[in-house]
Amino acid sequence: MNDDKLLTLLKSAPQKGLGEIVAQYSAYVYKIVYTRLRDVCTKEDIEEAVSDIFYKFYQSGSKCGFELRSVRAFISVIAARHCTDLFRTHCKDEKLLDYSELENLIAEEEITDGGELIEAVKSLGEPDSDIFIRKYYLGQRNKDIAKELGMKQGTVNTRISRGLVRLREILKEGR
């Protein structure tokens, strides 16, 4: 069932629609949560977080009458923010709570518009945009990115370091 049909079902029959959304997206959301929180949460915590994310989706979606353009985009934003909140709560290692290289770059270049950043990341092209979103937005480790994208880890490392330099240039040029 595509997103349009899921949203239509949610509007006309909320419980059935929510059931379909969970059935269709639970593996995706579980992967986001597991990727981000596996070092700081138990399996039970992860399941609870997945459940909370769907509940937040339902609550927030209800407030706007499920007038959404994309279920995946909406649920991804909720999942990423929920994971960040939980990571802050559970993580005892201050180093891990520090901002990433990309977040430091964003601050240095005074980027406040997410759209501008996404446009710049997309302009890196494939597979760099995939690598950047997986690493910096979804928290995937370099070795796991390499495995899933069929690359050597060294290649991923190199693409990230070169990509950061290019990204800074792109953002500067855009000013």
Place this chain on the structure above:
Amino acid sequence: MDKKYLSDMLTQSDCEALDRELTGFGSGAELDDETSKRILSSVMRKAGFEMDNSIMVSKKNKRMSRRFTVLLAAAVIAVTGAVGAGAAYVYRKNAANETYFGSGADSKLESMGAKSGLTFKGKHFDINIESVLSDGEYLTLVASAVPNDEEGAKQIANGEETYLHSKLAERGTYKDENGNEVTEYAEDIGFVYEGGAESMRWEYKLDTPQDKVTIPMTVVMGFNLPEDNIIAEFDITFEKNMHSVKLTNDKGEVMTLFDNGIKGCDVTIIPKTDPLPMREVTVEYTDGSSKSIEIFGFSPYDAAEDGHYERLSVTFNDLIDTSSVKAVTIGETRFEVGG
């Protein structure tokens, strides 16, 4: 410049541009059946849907907006319609007041003179009027429909739903693009099934404010409105019994807070960061405390793209002590008392 986590920075529309990357991340993700079932069960419980084998029974407030269609309603009933019949019911007195205004609402309603003890005996149901509120313009009625015979108990256990309605709220019909007849209603309704009875809430805005007004009401079974679906008909008199206070934002725009809502004309509301939450109301009190308020109705239903509303009203699933309020924030726009 302050640093932000990327997850706090990106919005829903940003992520829409990442569809290919996000889909790629999710491709191949799998979950075993047991984990999937546990998650589904947990989500449904949190959302207020009780799962009974393959059948889900709604116990949540199934509010319809001011503008709803008969077709949509029929779909809702079709989904919730098949549950075991003949269930025993236990109804707590004044439970509907608590459902719509929170625990401890009774004493506040009592002090406002808004509690009611009226009961109307209808077809298969007793209609207990629990509270009647008015600020002179916005009317709120909370009532319960309690089965008074086996047929009523059977109907409600089978997922049939009762709701409060006034013919005054019917704004006519039109044909949609598929040629289906759509009826528009200028009323907000809520109905929650609990303990074998239905807790109902009805809201209506008077075209012309009146300190005292009598409204003809009906309680109807289901959304379709043939004559034989009417359970009870009665008149309810609304007398102004809510307190209010004026609030102002930094543009000088004024809203009026009353016990169960806030209203204003020509106001601008900056929505809170997309996508969470779409609409949010927080009340700050003079003692320094604050409370996030659950919203019952938001009119107009569709958010204004430029944030400007010729007329805006938000009603609450709560009762506010207006005399101890310091400020109210809707979305990211703060209105201060006397500000």
